[in-house]
Amino acid sequence: MIKLDLQSRTPIYEQLKHKICELAAIGQLRPNDQLPSVRNFARDLGINPNTVQKAYQELEREGIIYSVTGKGSFLSSELDLDAQLHQKYLQRIAQATALAKQCGIREQVVVDTVRKVYEEESQL
Amino acid sequence: MIKLDLQSRTPIYEQLKHKICELAAIGQLRPNDQLPSVRNFARDLGINPNTVQKAYQELEREGIIYSVTGKGSFLSSELDLDAQLHQKYLQRIAQATALAKQCGIREQVVVDTVRKVYEEESQL
DNA sequence: TGAACTGTATTATATAGATTAGTACAATTA
DNA sequence: TAATTGTACTAATCTATATAATACAGTTCA
Numbered sequence: 655m656i657k658l659d660l661q662s663r664t665p666i667y668e669q670l671k672h673k674i675c676e677l678a679a680i681g682q683l684r685p686n687d688q689l690p691s692v693r694n695f696a697r698d699l700g701i702n703p704n705t706v707q708k709a710y711q712e713l714e715r716e717g718i719i720y721s722v723t724g725k726g727s728f729l730s731s732e733l734d735l736d737a738q739l740h741q742k743y744l745q746r747i748a749q750a751t752a753l754a755k756q757c758g759i760r761e762q763v764v765v766d767t768v769r770k771v772y773e774e775e776s777q778l
Numbered sequence: 779m780i781k782l783d784l785q786s787r788t789p790i791y792e793q794l795k796h797k798i799c800e801l802a803a804i805g806q807l808r809p810n811d812q813l814p815s816v817r818n819f820a821r822d823l824g825i826n827p828n829t830v831q832k833a834y835q836e837l838e839r840e841g842i843i844y845s846v847t848g849k850g851s852f853l854s855s856e857l858d859l860d861a862q863l864h865q866k867y868l869q870r871i872a873q874a875t876a877l878a879k880q881c882g883i884r885e886q887v888v889v890d891t892v893r894k895v896y897e898e899e900s901q902l
Numbered sequence: 903t904g905a906a907c908t909g910t911a912t913t914a915t916a917t918a919g920a921t922t923a924g925t926a927c928a929a930t931t932a
Numbered sequence: 933t934a935a936t937t938g939t940a941c942t943a944a945t946c947t948a949t950a951t952a953a954t955a956c957a958g959t960t961c962a
Contacts, residue, residue, distance in 0.1 A: 663919095665948080665949060665950085666949080666950075667949085667950090672877070675881055676880050676881050679880075679881035679882035679883070680881070680882050681882075691907080691908060691909085692908080692909065692910090693907090693908085693909095701950080701951085702950060702951045702952075703951095703952095704950075704951070704952085705949085705950060705951080707909080707910075707911095708949090708950095710909085711910090721908090721909060721910090722908080722909075722958085722959085723908065723909040723910065723957065723958045723959080724907080724908045724909070724957075724958035724959030724960075725908060725909080725958080725959060725960085726907095726908060726909080726959095727908090727909075739881060739883075740883060740887070743874075743877055743878040743881055743883055744878065744883070744887070744888070744891045746874040746877065746878075747871075747874045747875060747878055747888055747891045747892065748891055748892075748894070748895050749874075750867075750870040750871045750873075750874045751871060751891070751892045751895040751896070752895050753796070753867055753870065754867040754868065754870070754871055755895060755896060756800050756803070756804075757799055757800055757803035757804070757863060757867055758803040758804050758805075759803070759863075759864060759867055759868070761892070761893065761896040763864070763868070764868070764871055764892050764896075765889055765892055765893070767868045767871045767872055767875070768871065768872075768875045768885070768888050768889055768892060769885065769889070770872070771872050771875040771876050771879060772875070772879055772885040772888075787948095789919085789920060789921090790920080790921075791920080791921090815936080815937060815938085816937080816938065816939090817936090817937085817938095825921080825922085826921060826922045826923075827922095827923095828921075828922070828923085829920085829921065829922080831938080831939075831940095832920090832921095834938085835939090845937090845938060845939090846929085846930085846937080846938075847928065847929045847930075847937065847938040847939065848928075848929035848930030848931075848936075848937045848938070849929080849930060849931085849936095849937060849938080850930095850936090850937060850938080851937090851938075
């Protein structure tokens, strides 16, 4: 179900974090749903359990999921989730926009770039 | 004049590349202006000449500057420069936007985020 | 209770990228 | 010629990433 690019320059645990956020954002994962266990997920994805654990740990620090020893890891409740996901991705937009602004690119050009991305076909 | 954060997680040569692009974009550096020599720049910034060289090499591959052995490194001519700078930073915007879109964030929310950045005080 | 599962922690190792250090060479300039 | 320029190369160090292997604590359920 989840595909990782093991050759990519972006770390595996970052890719995994993003995939989970994506599934949460589109509703494929719902609040309080249980995620695969660290060991099973690692086996299914063909990676090391420590790498899954690192992704889970960071997602927990960010309020996206919560983990309980002996029980498992679960998506956060709705209230936390929406806020965290939005904040997470809009921060990146803001950072990239700040760079463009610093370099003298006009607001309308940036807005047009955003619009263009939303006009494109969804490649999910 | 140029300040680098040697403790940052973003590589020094990336920071240096961005600073040079920034100076070019705001007109502080003009087409065909000569940049500091690899060795002088490294000494002034308190970093290794190889790090400056790496930044210069990548900027040359990207068409932002050009270098001539024995003479020095110079900002590209105007035609190349605008196109390269725009492409460079708008690509980042597009990538960040694609992530937000993938995660179900609405177009208007992204556009509002961009607008907000442009409304803020300039911190140059 | 005990087996099988959960998350968590720790240590060690391997690898890649970033950075520094030092040296060397070719082209330009004065 | 002397001093500068960009360029190339090797080596050493450091950090982040990823894997491997093991161990421990809490939960679940037969």
